[in-house]
Amino acid sequence: MRQIPKRWLLTAGFVILLLVGSLVLWRQREQRKVHPLTPIFPSSLLNQPFPVPATDLVDLNGDKLKDSEMRTGKVVLVLLSEGCGPCIEEGKFLGSLGETRSDVRFYGIMPFGKDHTSLKSAVSRFPFKLYFDEGGSVVQALHLDKLPIKLYLQDGVLKKGWGGASFDSARQTDFKHWLESV
Structure with missing residues (x-):
């Protein structure tokens, strides 16, 4: 049996590392392209009562978020995942x-x-109260399929929604100005 020269093995290893590294960099760049203030809902869905009749949002202690908490006052729901880099940012x-x-x-x-496993690992990464969507009610009702997503509710009415993360200062400034205006 003939042995493969070390030079070929090193070259193959280098090519594999180069391809994997390129894929990772490409994926990160693609994730950053999404504009955070891109509306994710058609205007016909906005200014309607929040379409989730009942939610099963549970915190780390097993306590449920009261439905009235989402239906009174001004609320920003942030849908995220503990292993998602853009979500953490x-x-x-x-x-x-x-x-x-x-x-x-x-x-x-x-x-x-x-x-609970996801919540435990995420608690230290996110500075606001976290809940797990046990029944998937929010995601299913709104047909959401990417993260992070921000939803603005006012007195139980879905007013605005954005997909993507706010990576650069211009996008962050846009969101800050919008938040100051509500």
């Missing part, structure tokens, strides 16, 4: 905003993963 950005507006409540919703 979005959490940092939104956490700083949550401290400036006491009249707007920020809740993190994790629609995917293993309920």
